[in-house]
Amino acid sequence: MSSSHDTMALHGWTAVPVDAKAILGGRSYINKPEPLLAKDIPFPSNDPIVAQIHAYAKEKLPLQTFNHSMRVYYFAMAILHQQFPSHSTLSPSTLALTSLLHDIGTTPSDLRATQLSFEFYGGILALSLLWSETSPSASQSQAEAVAEAIIRHQDMGTTGKITFLGQLVQLATLYDNTGGNPELVSKETRDDVNREFPRGGWEGCFARTIGEEIGLKPWAHTTHLGEEEFPRSVLGNDLMRGYP
Numbered sequence: 001m002s003s004s005h006d007t008m009a010l011h012g013w014t015a016v017p018v019d020a021k022a023i024l025g026g027r028s029y030i031n032k033p034e035p036l037l038a039k040d041i042p043f044p045s046n047d048p049i050v051a052q053i054h055a056y057a058k059e060k061l062p063l064q065t066f067n068h069s070m071r072v073y074y075f076a077m078a079i080l081h082q083q084f085p086s087h088s089t090l091s092p093s094t095l096a097l098t099s100l101l102h103d104i105g106t107t108p109s110d111l112r113a114t115q116l117s118f119e120f121y122g123g124i125l126a127l128s129l130l131w132s133e134t135s136p137s138a139s140q141s142q143a144e145a146v147a148e149a150i151i152r153h154q155d156m157g158t159t160g161k162i163t164f165l166g167q168l169v170q171l172a173t174l175y176d177n178t179g180g181n182p183e184l185v186s187k188e189t190r191d192d193v194n195r196e197f198p199r200g201g202w203e204g205c206f207a208r209t210i211g212e213e214i215g216l217k218p219w220a221h222t223t224h225l226g227e228e229e230f231p232r233s234v235l236g237n238d239l240m241r242g243y244p
Helices: 004-010 048-060 063-083 092-101 119-132 140-151 164-178 187-195 204-216 221-225 227-234
Strands: 015-017 161-163
Touching: 004 140, 004 164, 004 227, 015 164, 048 063, 048 092, 048 164, 063 092, 063 161, 063 164, 063 204, 092 140, 092 164, 119 221, 140 161, 140 187, 140 221, 140 227, 164 204, 164 227, 204 221, 221 227
Parallel strands: none
Antiparallel strands: 015 161
């Protein structure tokens, strides 16, 4: 039987600095990233909960958002194993569920279904899905870890703590969205993941979604990243420029 400590690590509950510079020790990377292809990164499709959520996300999300979510998983796995091997007990299933659902609140219908910021509604929706809509249901620890990470995946800052899962998803989403911390992943890995899950104009798609949410909800949490600065950084993502 797993101890409480093991379960905490399994689902990424370990507290780490929210400041990415702090967790990276002020460096561009902890370990020089090595080439890692998507085919060499296992996706937990044999987990029935992941399989159901994968199908749900593929049906509900626009193709660009679904492909972004898949890229986040693969980039996060590369970052996990190459930069943070001491956290390698993190469940790939928990990471996959978080990656697949982290932008579920951005669909046109979900943006309009609530006054909540998209990450908060997405976290609540994920919790409901994982407890009520999958068979078997996710454990409380797993479902809440996913919800917490989704709610906080745009909660970048320099003060305080976040779960390791939340920090990992922040690193992977910023890498894909803005080219943040560009040396965390090898060029070969970046090329291959983008080939497997094409961007399809993701930068423009996401920038429009940011603008749409702020237009609908001028109080949205996204505004803390900068109402003009954030979409500009997405559109100015030079690291991913040129990928179809």
